[in-house]
Amino acid sequence: MGLTGLEIFKQLPKTNCKDCGQPTCLAFAMALASGKASLDQCPHVSDAAKEALDSASAPPIALVKVGTGEKAIDLGNETVLFRHDKRFEHMTGIAVSVCDTMSADEIAAKVDQINKLVFDRVGQVHSVNLVAVGNGSGDAGKFAEAVKVAAGKTEFPLVLMSEDPAAIEKALEIAAARKPLVCGANAANVEAMTNLAKKFDVPMVVRGADLNELAALVEKVVGMGFKQIVLDSGAREVNRVLADQTQIRRQALKRFRPFGYPTIAFADNEDPVQAVVDAGVYIAKYAAIVVIKSADPADVLPLITLRLNIYTDPQKPIAVEPKVYEIGNVTPDSPVYVTTNFSLTYFCVAGDVETSRVPGYILPVDTDGISVMTGWAAGKFTPEKITEMLQTSGIADKVRHRKVIIPGGVAVLSGKLQELSGWEVLVGPRESAGIASFLKQRWL
Amino acid sequence: MAVTIAKERWTSKVNELVLGAEPNVVKVGGDATLPFLFFEGEMPNRPVVALEVLDMEPEDWPDILKAPFEGVLGDPAAWAKKNVEYGADLVCLRLVSAHPDNKNASPEECAKTAKAVADAVNVPLIIIGCGVEEKDAEIMPAVGEALAGKVALLGCATPNNYKTITAACMVNGHSIVASSPLDINLAKQLNILITEMGLAANRIAIDPLVGALGYGIEYAYSIMERARLGALTGDKMLAMPVICFVGQEAWKAKEAKASNDETPEWGDQTRRAILWEVMTAVTFAQASGAIMVMRHPESCKQFKAHIDKMMEPVKY
Ligand code: B12
Ligand code: SF4
Numbered sequence: 001m002g003l004t005g006l007e008i009f010k011q012l013p014k015t016n017c018k019d020c021g022q023p024t025c026l027a028f029a030m031a032l033a034s035g036k037a038s039l040d041q042c043p044h045v046s047d048a049a050k051e052a053l054d055s056a057s058a059p060p061i062a063l064v065k066v067g068t069g070e071k072a073i074d075l076g077n078e079t080v081l082f083r084h085d086k087r088f089e090h091m092t093g094i095a096v097s098v099c100d101t102m103s104a105d106e107i108a109a110k111v112d113q114i115n116k117l118v119f120d121r122v123g124q125v126h127s128v129n130l131v132a133v134g135n136g137s138g139d140a141g142k143f144a145e146a147v148k149v150a151a152g153k154t155e156f157p158l159v160l161m162s163e164d165p166a167a168i169e170k171a172l173e174i175a176a177a178r179k180p181l182v183c184g185a186n187a188a189n190v191e192a193m194t195n196l197a198k199k200f201d202v203p204m205v206v207r208g209a210d211l212n213e214l215a216a217l218v219e220k221v222v223g224m225g226f227k228q229i230v231l232d233s234g235a236r237e238v239n240r241v242l243a244d245q246t247q248i249r250r251q252a253l254k255r256f257r258p259f260g261y262p263t264i265a266f267a268d269n270e271d272p273v274q275a276v277v278d279a280g281v282y283i284a285k286y287a288a289i290v291v292i293k294s295a296d297p298a299d300v301l302p303l304i305t306l307r308l309n310i311y312t313d314p315q316k317p318i319a320v321e322p323k324v325y326e327i328g329n330v331t332p333d334s335p336v337y338v339t340t341n342f343s344l345t346y347f348c349v350a351g352d353v354e355t356s357r358v359p360g361y362i363l364p365v366d367t368d369g370i371s372v373m374t375g376w377a378a379g380k381f382t383p384e385k386i387t388e389m390l391q392t393s394g395i396a397d398k399v400r401h402r403k404v405i406i407p408g409g410v411a412v413l414s415g416k417l418q419e420l421s422g423w424e425v426l427v428g429p430r431e432s433a434g435i436a437s438f439l440k441q442r443w444l
Numbered sequence: 445m446a447v448t449i450a451k452e453r454w455t456s457k458v459n460e461l462v463l464g465a466e467p468n469v470v471k472v473g474g475d476a477t478l479p480f481l482f483f484e485g486e487m488p489n490r491p492v493v494a495l496e497v498l499d500m501e502p503e504d505w506p507d508i509l510k511a512p513f514e515g516v517l518g519d520p521a522a523w524a525k526k527n528v529e530y531g532a533d534l535v536c537l538r539l540v541s542a543h544p545d546n547k548n549a550s551p552e553e554c555a556k557t558a559k560a561v562a563d564a565v566n567v568p569l570i571i572i573g574c575g576v577e578e579k580d581a582e583i584m585p586a587v588g589e590a591l592a593g594k595v596a597l598l599g600c601a602t603p604n605n606y607k608t609i610t611a612a613c614m615v616n617g618h619s620i621v622a623s624s625p626l627d628i629n630l631a632k633q634l635n636i637l638i639t640e641m642g643l644a645a646n647r648i649a650i651d652p653l654v655g656a657l658g659y660g661i662e663y664a665y666s667i668m669e670r671a672r673l674g675a676l677t678g679d680k681m682l683a684m685p686v687i688c689f690v691g692q693e694a695w696k697a698k699e700a701k702a703s704n705d706e707t708p709e710w711g712d713q714t715r716r717a718i719l720w721e722v723m724t725a726v727t728f729a730q731a732s733g734a735i736m737v738m739r740h741p742e743s744c745k746q747f748k749a750h751i752d753k754m755m756e757p758v759k760y
Contacts, residue, residue: 082673084666116709121658211760216445238750242480242730243758250450258445273719277750280723284665284730298711301699302657302723309662344659348698355706371660377625433698 003053005033011049012042019043061252062261064203064228064288066093066130066181067157073129075230075288076262081249087313090262092282093289094303095130095159100137100146107146111153113295119304122318122343126304128156130181132291133171135162144170151175159183159291163207165192176200181230181289183207183264190217194224203228205264210234211247218258229261230288238278241265245286262288276303283307318343319369324393325350328359332400335360335443337428337435338386339407340367340375349432356436358443361398365389372407383416390421407432449760451484454676459646459683460489461619461734463534464568465595470533472649472734473685478672479732482757490755491729493744494570494737495532496691497523499549499557500541505739506701508714512741520557521564528565530741531748534597536570537561542583543574551586559590569596570687570737572621581605588612597621597687597735600651603634610641619647621687626652626663628670632681645680649687649735656693657724664688668731688728691739694721722746729754 009029020041022028031037039045039053063077073093080086096114098107111131118127133150135143143162151158151174158180160171168182184205185193197204206221206229208214214233221229233244251259265287267279275292276299282290283306294300312318322341327350328334339349341364353360365385367375375381390396390404402423406413408430418425429438460474470492477485501517502510512530516522524535537558541549549557558571571587573580584598585608592615599621601609606622613620622638624630631650639645650671654664674682694700699710700717710716721743725736729751738744 082666082669083662084670119709211447211449212445215447219445237753237756239480239754239756240758242754243483243760246481247447247450247760251447254450256447259447271749273715273722273746274749274753276719277722277726277746280726281730284727296711296715297709298713298716298719301710301716302719305658305699306661306723306727309658310665312662314662314666351698431696433701 003033005030008032008053011045011053013044013046015044017044055257058260060255060260062227062229064230064262066159066179066203068177068179069155071129071155071157072179073157078249078262078286079253081253083310084314087315088311090288091311092287092307093129094279094300094307095132095289095291096128096295096300097132097134097159097161097291097293098146098150099134100139100142101134102146104145104149107149108153110295111150114156115154117295117297117300117304119297119301121305121308122347123320126308128300128304130159130289131156132159132161132183135164135167138164140164140167140170143167144174147171148174151178157181159289161291163189163193165189165196168193169196172196172200172202176202179203181205184230184232185217185221187213187217190220191224194221194226197228198224198226203230205230205232207232208234211244215256215258218261222258231259231261231263232265233263236266236268238269238281241278242281242285245282249286264289264291266291268293272299279303280306284310317369320346320364322364322366322389322393324395324398325362325364326359327353327362328357330359330361330398332398334358334399335405335439336363336395336399336403337361337405338363338365338389339432340365340370340372340381342367342369342371342375345371349435352432352435356439358436358439361395363389363393363395373409376410376413381410383413383420386413386417387421390423405438408434449483452676454485456676456678456680456683457485458672458675458685458732458734459648461646461649461685463595463597463619465593468566468568469595470568475672475732476676478676479730480754483759487755489734490751491734491736492533493531493725493747494534494536494735495527495530495741495744496536496538496737496739497527497561498538498540499554500546505695506703506713506717508717509695509740521560524561524565527741528567531744532567534568534570534735535561535565536572536737538572538574539583539587540574542579543576544579546574551583554583555586555590558587562591562594562596569594570599570621570735571596572599575600577602577605581608584609585612588616588618591618592616595619597649599623599649601634601638603637606634606638607641610638610643613647614641614643619649621649621651622684623651623653626660626667628667628674628682631667631671632679635681635684639681645684648684650682650684651687651689654688654690654693654724654728656690656697657720657727658699659693659697661724661727665727665731668728668733672732685734686728686732687735687737688725688733689737690721690725690728691737691743694724695739718742718746722750726750
């Protein structure tokens with residue numbers, strides 16, 4: 001990535017031996033530059049050339065994995081500053097912390113709470129991702145105990161937060177197999193900590209006192225042959241974190257190598273509401289992991305939602321298949337709702353039909369995955385399309401009645417729809433949340 | 445190891461919009477950088493909060509939103525005063541009673557309410573119609589006249605009604621909210637139409653018709669980022685500060701409305717709802733929103749506390 005054919009050509013043997021399947025080295029270089037060939041197809045490149053080309057073609061931000069199994073998460077590999085340029089790749093991992101100053105019971109209870117931070121949104125399950133264990137006690141034994149309790153209670157990957165190599169070593173002896181994130185190295189402990197991370201083969205946070213020290217420390221760690229790095233600029237106040245995160249992302253994209261790694265940010269504002277707000281800024285602005293203290297769902301739901309929004313692909317709205325959906329134990333007398341196939345829209349309606357406790361059919365019309373009002377304004381949610389859906393989806397065989405409920409926002413469609421489809425059109429509430437009370441007045 | 449700080453060299457900046465009459469003016473915009481990146485350029489004015497006043501008792505507001513306004517919900521002037529006590533930088537009066545489905549209030553009645561609110565407070569005002577384009581075109585000339593000299597922000601102008609609203613602003617010295625649904629070209633077009641009538645570009649605020657957290661926030665976020673990049677690279681028709689109607693969107697969300705009994709797994713409603721509104725506003729501030737129109741006093745307080753911190757410049 002980023003290299004031109006000519007730059008690549010300079011590194012090749014220039015013998016035109018054709019072993020790569022290309023007529024000349026130059027042709028091979030061009031194919032490489034456009035991503036149509038891979039370097040290992042040339043058996044003759046020197047190791048030095050390989051290294052130069054590999055690092056130049058590596059993504060600007062390295063991929064780092066934390067954890068094992070289903071709950072493992074990938075960090076990094078980002079390629080843009082703005083989501084509209086392409087998309088953000090790997091969602092910010094949300095870590096909730098416990099501390100070894102808490103009793104074993106308290107830790108266990110909080111981890112239980114963390115495990116329950118799972119929410120349904122647009123038909124997908126979203127949860128927090130990591131449990132961070134702090135070493136506030138300063139005691140290596142207590143830290144290891146806390147890690148043991150947390151590890152026994154959750155399948156989430158762990159973040160081991162101690163800058164004392166002795167404490168980290170004890171913790172790794174217990175939990176290394178889960179590939180926790182060691183957090184981590186700083187100017188005072190960098191050699192010892194890096195050696196531990198290498199020995200146990202786990203990723204590690206490098207913290208600098210500022211950007212300059214961070215870059216120097218990363219070079220040192222890389223020099224020791226370790227690259228599973230996560231960056232921490234040391235900033236803890238939201239204004240400073242924003243500036244540092246922006247610098248790190250920009251420099252990584254400009255291929256300043258020491259900053260070519262994912263980042264971690266800590267939302268430890270003393271004010272609990274402001275801490276959530278700060279975490280929101282870190283999700284929008286480039287943090288690969290954000291560590292929060294609160295396990296209150298009222299705090300976590302907004303963060304998870306924000307993360308989902310910021311990380312959706314701006315080119316592709318999430319859509320559901322346009323077909324008949326049955327909610328609950330439907331009968332031939334159950335109500336029929338039409339909506340659009342934008343996931344968010346469909347799942348709002350589905351959720352509210354479910355809460356109404358009246359089983360019902362939902363027909364999401366294919367609007368290319370856009371919402372009701374957008375679909376109407378764009379001419380994609382029309383009486384013609386709804387009629388077609390009523391006629392071809394098979395709903396007519398499933399119900400005895402001929403009544404269809406449409407969203408209140410598109411009340412204007414009702415006349416034409418009634419005329420075209422022959423179904424009686426009931427105009428529902430504007431917000432699907434009003435479905436339950438609407439049914440009480442108009443259906444039952 | 446010395447890191448060379450990456451600074452963009454922007455060629456242009458956002459217009460500065462001045463609202464209110466001396467000595468009680470509020471300025472927004474003027475940014476020569478992406479939001480809060482003081483190492484790169486200046487951001488002379490902070491994002492501000494307008495708290496909303498409705499000219500009719502709101503029907504669909506949850507109790508936790510009505511509670512702070514108990515006793516004033518039927519009295520716009522008293523409500524506006526309360527908003528100022530709660531720390532609002534501006535008051536946003538919404539003339540919902542003008543809606544044909546509500547009271548179909550006349551332009552004169554609307555003007556009277558606007559005047560009463562203006563007399564009750566000394567912060568600058570934003571006056572928004574009922575959302576029916578034709579009706580808003582009828583009421584804004586009367587409202588504009590009643591508030592002559594107050595340098596208010598009137599809206600919302602659309603391609604269908606901008607002419608009368610722009611004229612009302614020009615004659616009486618007000619500024620305008622130009623609304624366009626989440627589309628940078630539509631926003632530009634409307635700004636061009638308005639400036640061609642002779643209203644100065646620095647008297648326009650862009651309203652991109654935002655969605656709330658969980659309900660389309662990402663579209664608005666990206667449109668705002670793109671508009672800001674346009675402004676910084678010299679596009680004069682995108683160089684307007686952005687106004688975000690956060691409150692009306694956030695308080696529609698199920699996450700703000702559902703009570704503790706309905707969704708116990710979502711935690712306490714008050715905390716969740718306030719965070720819904722604050723988080724929506726904070727996210728827009730990161731994308732370049734300049735005026736946040738909000739509803740709950742606690743949201744206003746939390747947003748301002750956050751902005752206090754963000755406005756402490758970080759330079760390298
Ligand atoms: C995000 C958004 C977009 C996104 C599209 C996202 C998407 N995938 O749909 C983008 C940026 C692409 C977009 C584009 C446009 N948009 Co747009 N957009 C919005 C926005 C901000 C939010 C829409 C949304 O996602 N809402 C959330 C979903 C869940 O809402 P919903 O589908 O309506 O569902 C709710 C209700 O309708 C109801 N409901 C749904 N189904 C059912 C069924 C039954 C039976 C019942 C009872 C209830 C019910 O319950 C749901 C939950 O409350 C709104 C403004 C706003 N703040 O609402 C404008 C808005 C919908 N857009 C609008 C317009 C005009 C457009 C464009 C035509 C403008 C343009 N730029 O050219 C384009 C058309 C796009 C195209 N050509 O394909 C207008 C529509 C105006 C109108 N009243 O006609 C709006 C209202 C903005 C405005 N105020 O002007 N838009
Ligand atoms: S195999 Fe290597 S040396 Fe041979 S032609 Fe291809 S690129 Fe050149």
